[in-house]
Amino acid sequence: MNRRNTPTKEAILNLLSTSKKALSQDAIERQLDIKINRATIYRVLNRFCEDGIVHKIVAEDGKQYFAICEKCDNPSEVVTHHFHFRCLSCDTIECLQVPVAYSVPDGYEVQHANCVLTGVCNDCS
Numbered sequence: 001m002n003r004r005n006t007p008t009k010e011a012i013l014n015l016l017s018t019s020k021k022a023l024s025q026d027a028i029e030r031q032l033d034i035k036i037n038r039a040t041i042y043r044v045l046n047r048f049c050e051d052g053i054v055h056k057i058v059a060e061d062g063k064q065y066f067a068i069c070e071k072c073d074n075p076s077e078v079v080t081h082h083f084h085f086r087c088l089s090c091d092t093i094e095c096l097q098v099p100v101a102y103s104v105p106d107g108y109e110v111q112h113a114n115c116v117l118t119g120v121c122n123d124c125s
Helices: 007-018 025-031 038-050 075-080
Strands: 055-058 064-067 083-087 093-095 115-119
Touching: 007 025, 007 038, 025 038, 025 064, 038 055, 038 064, 064 093
Parallel strands: 083 115
Antiparallel strands: 055 064, 083 093
């Protein structure tokens, strides 16, 4: 579906595109140069998810983060088949660009994975 481009969408997309880490809604709100209400930010982020522009990461505490994956030719595949890492020290989440091996019992077929590994990132260790 073609959606109208607005200054709000453009500002949020630019922020996500330049960020090296996934951002939460409140982090996006704090970093934007223009004032946008919280409901509008969530609406734009959810539309970006529907359109395959960004993907949503739900951390173990239930907080949602949003990211654009770099080096991704097919966003619909990457959304469901990569892991994320949440640093408990700096409270950031990033997409892991290397495959993480996992297995499931025989007879199971993975169609979606929402995997967040937690610990201390390279910058904080």
